[in-house]
Amino acid sequence: MVQEQSNLEQTEVVIKVKRYNQEKGEYWSEYKLSVDRFTQMTEVLRRVKTEQDPTIAYRASCHMAVCGSCAMKINGEPRLACKTLALDMVKKYGSNQITVEPMDFFKVEKDLIVDMDDFYARMFTVKPRLYPSEEVLKGNAESRLRPEDQKELWKFAQCIWCGLCVSSCPAVRIDSKFLGPAAHAKGYRFLADPRDTIYDERLKILGDSAWRCTYCYQCFNVCPRDVEPVTTIKKTRAQTRFLKDKTEVVKTGEKHVRAIYESIRDTGKLEEAKVYLTTYGLATAITDMLYTMRNGKMSFALIKEKKVSEIAQIQKLMGEKE
Amino acid sequence: MDKLLYDAVVLGGGLAGLMSAHEIASAGYRVAVISKVFPTRSHSSSAEGGIAAYVKGNSDPNDNPDYMTYDTVKGGDYLVDQDAAELLSQKSGEIVEIMERWGTLFNRQPDGRVALRYFGGQTYPRTRFVGDKTGMALLHTLFERVSGLSVDFFNEWFALDLVLDEKRVAGVLAMEMKSMEPSLFKAKAVVLATGGMGMLYAHTTNAYINTGDGYAMALRAGAALKDPEFVQFHPTALYPSDILISEAARGEGGILRNNKGERFMARYAPKKLDLAPRDIASRSIIIEIREGRGFPGNYVGLDLTHLGESYIKERLALAYEAAMNFAGVDATKEPIPVRPAQHYYMGGVDVDITGTNGDLQGLFAAGEAACVSVHGANRLGSNSLLETLVFGRETGRTVVEYLRTHNESTSTTLEGEAEKLLEQAYSFVKSESGIHFGEIQNKLRQVMWDDVGIFRNEDLLKSGLSEVEKMRTQVKEMYVTDKSKVYNTEFFNALELRNMMDLAVVISKAALVRTESRGAHFRTDYPERDDKNWLKHTIAYLKGNQVEIGYKPVTLTRWQPEARVY
Numbered sequence: 111m112v113q114e115q116s117n118l119e120q121t122e123v124v125i126k127v128k129r130y131n132q133e134k135g136e137y138w139s140e141y142k143l144s145v146d147r148f149t150q151m152t153e154v155l156r157r158v159k160t161e162q163d164p165t166i167a168y169r170a171s172c173h174m175a176v177c178g179s180c181a182m183k184i185n186g187e188p189r190l191a192c193k194t195l196a197l198d199m200v201k202k203y204g205s206n207q208i209t210v211e212p213m214d215f216f217k218v219e220k221d222l223i224v225d226m227d228d229f230y231a232r233m234f235t236v237k238p239r240l241y242p243s244e245e246v247l248k249g250n251a252e253s254r255l256r257p258e259d260q261k262e263l264w265k266f267a268q269c270i271w272c273g274l275c276v277s278s279c280p281a282v283r284i285d286s287k288f289l290g291p292a293a294h295a296k297g298y299r300f301l302a303d304p305r306d307t308i309y310d311e312r313l314k315i316l317g318d319s320a321w322r323c324t325y326c327y328q329c330f331n332v333c334p335r336d337v338e339p340v341t342t343i344k345k346t347r348a349q350t351r352f353l354k355d356k357t358e359v360v361k362t363g364e365k366h367v368r369a370i371y372e373s374i375r376d377t378g379k380l381e382e383a384k385v386y387l388t389t390y391g392l393a394t395a396i397t398d399m400l401y402t403m404r405n406g407k408m409s410f411a412l413i414k415e416k417k418v419s420e421i422a423q424i425q426k427l428m429g430e431k432e
Numbered sequence: 433m434d435k436l437l438y439d440a441v442v443l444g445g446g447l448a449g450l451m452s453a454h455e456i457a458s459a460g461y462r463v464a465v466i467s468k469v470f471p472t473r474s475h476s477s478s479a480e481g482g483i484a485a486y487v488k489g490n491s492d493p494n495d496n497p498d499y500m501t502y503d504t505v506k507g508g509d510y511l512v513d514q515d516a517a518e519l520l521s522q523k524s525g526e527i528v529e530i531m532e533r534w535g536t537l538f539n540r541q542p543d544g545r546v547a548l549r550y551f552g553g554q555t556y557p558r559t560r561f562v563g564d565k566t567g568m569a570l571l572h573t574l575f576e577r578v579s580g581l582s583v584d585f586f587n588e589w590f591a592l593d594l595v596l597d598e599k600r601v602a603g604v605l606a607m608e609m610k611s612m613e614p615s616l617f618k619a620k621a622v623v624l625a626t627g628g629m630g631m632l633y634a635h636t637t638n639a640y641i642n643t644g645d646g647y648a649m650a651l652r653a654g655a656a657l658k659d660p661e662f663v664q665f666h667p668t669a670l671y672p673s674d675i676l677i678s679e680a681a682r683g684e685g686g687i688l689r690n691n692k693g694e695r696f697m698a699r700y701a702p703k704k705l706d707l708a709p710r711d712i713a714s715r716s717i718i719i720e721i722r723e724g725r726g727f728p729g730n731y732v733g734l735d736l737t738h739l740g741e742s743y744i745k746e747r748l749a750l751a752y753e754a755a756m757n758f759a760g761v762d763a764t765k766e767p768i769p770v771r772p773a774q775h776y777y778m779g780g781v782d783v784d785i786t787g788t789n790g791d792l793q794g795l796f797a798a799g800e801a802a803c804v805s806v807h808g809a810n811r812l813g814s815n816s817l818l819e820t821l822v823f824g825r826e827t828g829r830t831v832v833e834y835l836r837t838h839n840e841s842t843s844t845t846l847e848g849e850a851e852k853l854l855e856q857a858y859s860f861v862k863s864e865s866g867i868h869f870g871e872i873q874n875k876l877r878q879v880m881w882d883d884v885g886i887f888r889n890e891d892l893l894k895s896g897l898s899e900v901e902k903m904r905t906q907v908k909e910m911y912v913t914d915k916s917k918v919y920n921t922e923f924f925n926a927l928e929l930r931n932m933m934d935l936a937v938v939i940s941k942a943a944l945v946r947t948e949s950r951g952a953h954f955r956t957d958y959p960e961r962d963d964k965n966w967l968k969h970t971i972a973y974l975k976g977n978q979v980e981i982g983y984k985p986v987t988l989t990r991w992q993p994e995a996r997v998y
Contacts, residue, residue: 171477270477
């Protein structure tokens with residue numbers, strides 16, 4: 111039989127794992143092992159469990175970044191363990207010690223295993239399935255899809271429910287009405303599908319929540335499948351103009367965007383004070399102004415912006431009639 | 433122990449299990465899906481290249497379902513039950529159309545219809561695909577669909593054993609992994625859709641969760657496995673991490689090359705070349721490596737460079753990404769390093785064309801857990817996704833029929849039976865000290881790879897079998913060091929090892945007994961196919977420490993065995 115080779119250069123690394131169980135509480139465990147340049151972090155964990163410490167608990171399944179099981183924090187970064195090579199971490203951080211911790215935000219059950227129930231509940235809120243027409247369902251009508259639509263939708267359909275984006279999202283922590291990035295990606299994948307029949311209902315579910323995102327781009331940064339949940343939120347916002355019964359959040363959001371648009375159209379600059387006033391109205395603005403004055407930042411709000419000289423060029427780019 | 437009452441229980445949340453559950457629930461019956469992972473994490477998600485289908489009006493004009501059946505029968509080296517293969521071909525178009533309607537984002541032709549590509553062993557191109565993440569796309573679609581029905585999901589529940597009422601399956605004993613609380617799921621019917629067993633081998637493209645649980649549960653309950661000796665090795669697993677580089681890579685024109693740059697498949701399959709079936713390509717690669725034409729580290733190259741960057745990145749995104757991330761190779765510029773690894777299990781729980789097991793009333797199986805058999809001695813690429821859906825649906829429909837015509841078990845001893853099975857599971861790891869699961873598991877995987885692998889012979893198989901038998905006794909010394917009452921994964925890993933050992937002994941014995949070469953079962957001491965003595969299915973039972981081997985005829989309809997040349 112062909113003997114597989116272990117002639118690859120070996121490097122010793124120290125793996126520090128943050129542990130937790132009900133009996134012992136939180137503690138750290140350290141393991142030493144030799145890895146080569148191809149060793150995935152899932153393989154590191156498997157070897158620790160089978161060769162050194164069988165008590166360590168984690169999730170892992172496909173080890174090729176399509177199942178989303180092994181989401182965790184490695185050297186503080188939200189990552190899939192399978193998509194992380196041990197020696198890449200050593201190189202990036204200049205240290206042979208690698209720390210492994212459970213994802214943030216979710217409740218830790220044991221070691222690296224967190225409770226995903228809240229995550230799944232958010233995903234199911236957006237009705238994550240296609241609702242085709244009865245005719246198509248019965249097979250009486252054919253639904254063709256243009257290759258370019260397939261390509262656009264497929265990008266957002268590649269969410270693997272790993273939870274990394276939600277674990278790193280600051281908005282879900284402070285705003286219980288924000289559905290979170292993964293649910294928005296999933297929701298938009300169906301909202302934008304020309305074969306779906308419940309557009310209004312979907313827009314109602316997603317519309318208010320879409321305006322609660324803070325555009326920090328963490329979901330964009332951590333997504334192991336490059337789904338860009340934040341992009342789906344932007345695209346959903348662009349559609350709330352079709353929404354009936356807009357909530358205050360949506361109205362304010364749309365006003366804000368309109369104000370920014372007008373400010374740039376008129377001056378070529380973002381006149382923050384004016385945008386603020388237009389978005390939130392005089393009453394809120396005065397309350398906030400008092401707060402701003404107390405913090406000594408009033409002078410920033412009162413800067414008078416002059417029009418930029420190439421304003422006509424900007425207006426042309428914005429599609430305004432000349 | 434808690435008791436839950438269902439009409440049917442489906443074990444496994446992959447494509448086959450979900451499709452069965454869909455049919456059972458749609459008929460108005462109460463069904464529970466028990467899975468040791470969240471369903472989208474099932475191994476179906478890892479399937480890459482595509483799903484074969486003859487779609488009326490959208491296939492090669494020369495193609496028809498008969499060619500598809502013929503390809504499947506020939507590919508399976510005539511161990512295929514031809515009625516099953518005919519059913520598979522005939523239902524293929526309908527299944528793809530259903531998935532399309534439910535929202536699967538298949539790649540399109542410019543006119544908006546579903547696109548198709550070539551796969552190994554196909555006379556005409558008929559593989560439908562979503563880039564090279566077809567399995568993931570189908571699994572998500574089906575899970576999303578079924579999660580909208582009234583199906584109860586028990587995710588991260590570990591099924592320990594089938595609960596019997598005499599020769600009848602009356603339920604399942606399972607344990608919630610989070611709380612470690614056992615429950616008895618009473619049901620008239622149980623569908624095993626537990627997937628494959630790649631973790632038995634040191635090198636596998638399978639997920640970590642594929643430990644052969646369903647096969648072992650069936651064996652312990654007294655049901656037979658069919659053709660357990662047939663283990664498929666995929667020729668192109670990425671070196672050295674064994675991540676699958678889809679056959680789509682060769683379907684799209686990828687070329688296997690040795691260290692001299694030669695297209696060596698010309699020697700082994702002069703007509704089909706790189707698109708020869710998996711068993712032939714796997715053995716060819718090993719021969720090249722053995723004869724010194726591999727690269728240092730023992731691999732060959734899979735050359736895509738001539739396909740062009742944009743084509744590779746769109747149609748073979750995962751292959752490109754895996755080569756880049758896990759081997760540091762840019763597939764648009766240099767060949768991908770590949771070698772064979774375990775990939776698929778043709779053997780499985782013995783069921784007929786309806787998904788029914790003949791040993792135990794109320795037991796059904798579908799997908800990789802089952803042997804129908806449509807793959808015979810060697811499965812063609814893109815037939816497994818098709819099988820999960822076609823036979824998942826057939827089995828679900830059979831279960832519906834069964835539920836209509838059968839009454840519940842009236843046995844009053846089921847709880848006692850379940851308690852006994854729980855006791856057995858605990859006693860299996862009852863030692864206070866000694867070895868833990870990992871030591872034996874790693875050894876088992878190496879023995880299976882070395883002795884019951886791509887090339888087999890009597891000496892290897894005899895020594896393999898005796899090693900496996902020894903280890904199987906050894907595991908009784910096993911103990912669980914972790915005493916935690918939440919997600920005690922060490923306990924479940926130990927139970928998985930029990931399943932792996934039960935299966936390993938059956939595979940090794942069956943491989944030793946079959947003295948011929950057929951499909952993926954290749955014996956260097958019996959290099960020829962022997963239709964006179966061996967055109968028959970192996971039927972294997974596990975009775976205590978004894979593997980009992982019997983036979984069943986192969987169903988032939990229209991295709992008589994002929995030499996298998998490509």
